[in-house]
Amino acid sequence: MTQTNARSAPPEDDEALLLAYAAGDRSAAAALVGRHLPRVVGQATRMLHDQAEAEDIAQEAMMRLWKVAPDWRTGEAQISTWLYRVVANLCVDRLRKRRDRTGLDQIAEPADTTASVTTQMQDQARLTALTDALATLPDRQAEAVALRHLEGLGNPEIAQIMDISVRSVESLTARGKRALAEILAGQRDALGYNDD
Amino acid sequence: MHWGIMMTDPKMDDLDKMLDLAARRAPPVGDDLMSRVLADAYDLQPASQMVPKVRRSAWSSFRDLIGGWPAIGGLATAGVAGVWIGFAPPVSLENLAADLVGTTQEVDLMGYSYGLEDVFDG
Numbered sequence: 001m002t003q004t005n006a007r008s009a010p011p012e013d014d015e016a017l018l019l020a021y022a023a024g025d026r027s028a029a030a031a032l033v034g035r036h037l038p039r040v041v042g043q044a045t046r047m048l049h050d051q052a053e054a055e056d057i058a059q060e061a062m063m064r065l066w067k068v069a070p071d072w073r074t075g076e077a078q079i080s081t082w083l084y085r086v087v088a089n090l091c092v093d094r095l096r097k098r099r100d101r102t103g104l105d106q107i108a109e110p111a112d113t114t115a116s117v118t119t120q121m122q123d124q125a126r127l128t129a130l131t132d133a134l135a136t137l138p139d140r141q142a143e144a145v146a147l148r149h150l151e152g153l154g155n156p157e158i159a160q161i162m163d164i165s166v167r168s169v170e171s172l173t174a175r176g177k178r179a180l181a182e183i184l185a186g187q188r189d190a191l192g193y194n195d196d
Numbered sequence: 197m198h199w200g201i202m203m204t205d206p207k208m209d210d211l212d213k214m215l216d217l218a219a220r221r222a223p224p225v226g227d228d229l230m231s232r233v234l235a236d237a238y239d240l241q242p243a244s245q246m247v248p249k250v251r252r253s254a255w256s257s258f259r260d261l262i263g264g265w266p267a268i269g270g271l272a273t274a275g276v277a278g279v280w281i282g283f284a285p286p287v288s289l290e291n292l293a294a295d296l297v298g299t300t301q302e303v304d305l306m307g308y309s310y311g312l313e314d315v316f317d318g
Contacts, residue, residue: 022241026238030234030237033237037229038224041225042222042223151219181208188206188207
C-alpha cells in the first residue's frame with residue numbers, strides 16, 4: 001500500500017493552505033497539488049485500471065476542490081477525507097457507465113494467459129477482470145471495497161468518508177467481497193490462478 | 197477437529213491476491229496532468245478573478261474634490277466665522293461700512309419686532 005503525503009500531512013496545514021489559496025496565494029495551490037494529486041491519481045487508477053480516465057477524474061476532483069475553497073468550513077472535514085469521497089464517487093460513476101455500456105453479461109473475457117505470455121500481461125488481465133467485476137457491484141459496495149482493500153483505509157475512516165456507520169462499512173465490504181469472489185471464480189483458469 | 201487450522205476459500209484467496217495487486221499500483225503523476233491541474237487552480241482562484249471595485253459615495257467624491265478633510269475644516273471655520281460676524285460685527289467693520297455707504301442702520305432680526313419702522317422713519 002502506498003502511503004502518500006496527503007495522509008501524513010497535518011490536516012490543519014491543508015486547511016491553512018486552502019484558505020491561503022482562496023485568499024489568492026498561488027504558491028498554496030502548488031503545495032496542495034503536490035500533497036494531494038499523487039494520491040488522487042493513485043486512487044482513481046486503482047479503481048478504474050485506466051490511466052487516461054484516472055487522470056480525468058483526478059483533474060475533476062481537484063477542480064471541485066478549487067471551487068469549494070472559498071466556502072470551505074474550517075474544522076468540519078479533512079481535505080484528504082473530502083477528496084477520497086469525491087474521487088470514489090466519480091470513479092463509481094465511471095464504473096456505472098461502463099456497466100451500462102457493456103451490460104452485466106458482457107464483461108470482457110480475460111486474455112488468454114498461458115505459459116507463453118508474460119507475467120505483466122497476466123497482471124494486466126487480472127486487474128482488468130477485477131475492475132470489470134467491481135463495476136458490476138452496487139455503487140456503495142464498490143466504493144466500500146475499493147476504500148478498504150485498494151486504499152487500505154480503516155473502517156472508521158471509511159465510515160467518515162461514506163457518512164455511514166462502521167457496522168455498515170463492515171457489511172458493505174463483506175458483501176462486496178463475496179460478490180466479487182463469485183464473479184471472478186468463473187475466470188480462475190483464464191486468469192492463471194490454478195497455475196499459482 | 198483441526199484446532200488452529202483455518203479453512204481457506206480459494207475464491208477468496210484469488211480475490212485477495214487481485215486486490216493486493218491492484219493496491220500496489222502507484223502511478224506517477226505526469227507533468228502534463230500537473231500543469232493542467234495547476235492551470236485550473238489559477239483560473240479558479242478567487243483573487244485572480246475578482247478585480248476589486250471601489251464603490252465611492254457622492255460625499256467621498258466631493259470631499260476629495262475640494263481637497264479632503266483639511267479643506268472641509270476650513271469651510272466649516274469660515275462658515276462659523278461668517279455667522280458670528282453677521283450677529284456681532286466688529287466696530288471697525290461698522291466704521292468701514294459707514295465710510296463707504298455714508299450711513300448704517302441696525303436691523304434686529306432676532307427680536308419680536310423687526311424694527312423696519314425705525315428704518316423708514318429715520
